[in-house]
Amino acid sequence: MDINTKYNNYLNTNVPVANLNSALGKNDFLQLLVTQLKNQDPLNPMNDKEFIAQMAQFSSLEQMQNLNSSFNAVKAYNLLGKTISATINDGGVSKNINGKVEGVFSQDGQFYLKVQDADVPIDSVVTVTT
Structure with missing residues (x-):
């Protein structure tokens, strides 16, 4: 064999x-x-x-x-109202997002944060400030 x-x-x-x-x-x-x-x-x-x-x-x-x-x-819900910094992949280009978390939603078991009209995966968050 x-x-x-x-x-x-x-x-x-x-x-x-x-x-x-x-x-x-x-x-x-x-x-x-x-x-x-x-x-x-x-x-x-x-x-x-x-x-x-x-x-x-x-x-x-x-x-x-x-x-x-x-x-x-x-x-994810603990980040509501806090200011975050994240690095996301936007069409193959790394993009830095900084801003206040305005909302949270879940899609396909993954949680996303609404920051400046961008959907930020929670795992992409680098820093959190109040």
Whole structure:
């Protein structure tokens, strides 16, 4: 049996590094678990302890994602009315934004700040002043 060691063929270099870490989520984990159950040997099924451990991992992953989302919401709403400085990518060009946070909104699980008619991702904030 040959083993493929050419890992670079499978790496999409167009994906930002931040997205590589978040590429596997709870849906992927659940899909892997279901695939594992479908393809197990009926004469030698998965040990129930392994199954329970995997379900506990799934539950932990889901709770961590919920906690992270809640933390980002609190972080975003705490910036309302404060003056921030951020660096955003506007069409491939880095742009510095300075101003008072006038609003907060969420889109696709990401929180954005409304500053001077610009939508600033919360992770782009560099400094905060009152």
